[in-house]
Amino acid sequence: MLWNHRNLLITTVFSISILSANVPVLNAQTEIDAVPWRLESGEQVDIPHRDKIDLNTADLEELLTVPLLNKTAALAIIAYRQLIGSFISIDDIRNIPGIDEGTFRVLGEYCYVQAPEEKTDIKYLIKYQQDDPLSDNVDKSPCRLGQKLTVKSDRGIEIGMGMEKDPGEEQFWDHSSFSMKIPLRNTGGDIFIGDYVLGFNHGLVIRTRRNMGLTSIAEGNLKSWPNGLRRYSSWDENIALRGVGLSYKILKPLEVDAWFSSRMRDAYLNSDDKITSFYLSGLHRTATEISHQDACQEDAWGAHLNWSIPHANLEAGATVAGLLWDHPFALGNEDLSSVSAGSFHIKYRDTDLTSMLETASDNRGNLAGIADVQSRSKWLRSALAIYHIDSDYFAPLASGLDFDQGKLNNRQGLYSHIIAVSHLSELTGFVHLYRFPRRTSDESWGGSDFSLRYGQKFPHILQMMVRSRWTQEEDxxxxxxxxxxxxxxxxxxxxxxxxxxxxxxxxxxxxxxxxxxxxxxxxxxxxxxxxxxxxxxxxxxxxxxxxxxxxxxxxxxxxxxxxxxxxxxxxxxxxxxxxxxxxxxxxxxxxxxxxxxxxxxxxxxxxxxxxxxxxxxxxx
Structure with missing residues (x-):
């Protein structure tokens, strides 16, 4: 199956950055209750005569022209609007924690709410593709066909559908997906129905998005994937869970995500009707390949909690997830009908520095852990990650760094990168060293990866880039x-x-x-x-x-x-x-x-x- 490149594109949702020397930054993770405000008696602000301000379009500068409204309150209004999408009426202001009646009356006098225009965005895409060479067993319908439809309402409701067939598959709907996202107004949360992807922290327990971080042909930069659930309706058959998910985020420290999924999975079954591995190609062309299709049912459940302490720039939380199959999974000498794993994380984040430690354990007592530090400045970015994964750690939906889904085990290593930029040039480099805790021979040494890249721009003339990479790998x-x-x-x-x-x-x-x-x-x-x-x-x-x-x-x-x-x-x-x-x-x-x-x-x-x-x- 093709890898959907942009699904590796991650969007950061519900965040606002205000660059001002003395202005606090408020976003979806900020505890606005902890930042009280009130009308400051005696303060006078002159504003020019004009019409009322529309709260759905006003920026910070416009809000500060409202008499007696301070910057903290104005930022809170913008942050809350970002969470809910748009105000329906002026009464929505009452839902912002800390707004008192005096502030509400002032806003009612100088502001109004223009109801958003009823508009629905529709996007449709259809693709035809013919490849050569094809496998010798492809003699029917040798083309690839796919289509996607996305509908988004002004209220934030999103619906997505996708269908695709690979060369040699006769049915146009060999793979189909449906997804829906319903926003929960006044909470910043969402309900997901149908297909969705999700991931949290370093991915030690679960991450179902494609991983293109440290692979041998990718750029090798350590990626910081956003936490949470995302609606998914595309052409990859092995990424999305299928069921119901909830993401509940409010203007308080606690964030909650929960999900339940039940889907049929392609798998290899042995003569004892046990799962030996999952069939990930998504191809259903021959009798043998069709025999792997929907070979087992997989139920997945899980929850993620995150607690923010804004004044200390700290976050802490936990993730737990489990899987159940209707056929036992043959793992070494064990037959597993269910597995589960849980992790704890603690994170420090401020303007220039982010650090996170995540430790995990599966239900059989095997451990995994990743710690990383990332720093940012105007001209320099750097990262350092150290990790250890027990040889028998088993979390089939986990992935991270350059671990493929289901193969996050038996490795320990160190990764570091640095990116130095100026107005016209950029220098990027990384080092990745790893070894296997359980080795097949004393000569096994693991692998290493070194890369150095330099780019230079010449204004209005040209750009140049040189990159060198040395990779040693071991199976x-x-x-x-x-x-x-x-x-x-x-x-x-x-x-x-x-x-x-x-x-x-x-x-x-x-x-x-x-x-x-x-x-x-x-x-x-x-x-x-x-x-x-x-x-x-x-x-x-x-x-x-x-x-x-x-x-x-x-x-x-x-x-x-x-x-x-x-x-x-x-x-x-x-x-x-x-x-x-x-x-x-x-x-x-x-x-x-x-x-x-x-x-x-x-x-x-x-x-x-x-x-x-x-x-x-x-x-x-």
């Missing part, structure tokens, strides 16, 4: 060791009008093969834009590669208009060409075409890649 099951050194470089310049031209290169060496793999390419984009009506964007990317062995393989990042990314491994000698065309019209929607053509010599021992896709999207 703990086979004790097979691999090492790679990769070098990346690019130079990019803007074109007259709108667009850019970029030249890029990639090189790879390995102890497992002689020689050097090399890739040289050029990438150009031209944009024609009539802001009022029409938009056209064309892109052409071409490259020549030469890698004499699979160990020297290079990676081609293939994007398409549905915001999906695939990293295509290239080896042998050949050329690759990628073309895309995107058009959009304000009334008719957007239409995009994408094609990739790869011509590889027979000596590579692989078939060349071919891809064609078309995407239509409409927003109303």
């Amino acid at each position: 703990i099951e086979s004790s097979m060791k691999t090492s790679h050194w990769r070098m990346y470089g690019s130079v990019k310049t803007k074109l007259k009008g709108k667009g850019y031209l970029r030249a890029f290169s990639q090189a790879c060496t390995s102890k497992q093969a002689e020689g050097v793999g090399a890739l040289l390419g050029i990438d150009g984009t031209v944009v024609l834009n009539n802001h009022a009506l029409f938009h056209l964007k064309t892109r052409c990317q071409a490259g020549y590669y030469n890698a004499g062995d699979y160990a020297l393989r290079l990676y081609w990042a293939q994007y398409d208009q549905s915001r999906t990314i695939r990293f295509r491994p290239l080896w042998g000698e050949g050329v690759v060409l990628e073309l895309s065309l995107n058009t959009s019209h304000r009334e008719w929607g957007g239409l995009g075409f994408y094609a990739l053509w790869d011509q590889s010599g027979r000596a590579s021992g692989r078939q060349a890649y071919r891809t064609f896709s078309a995407v239509y999207s409409l927003s109303r």
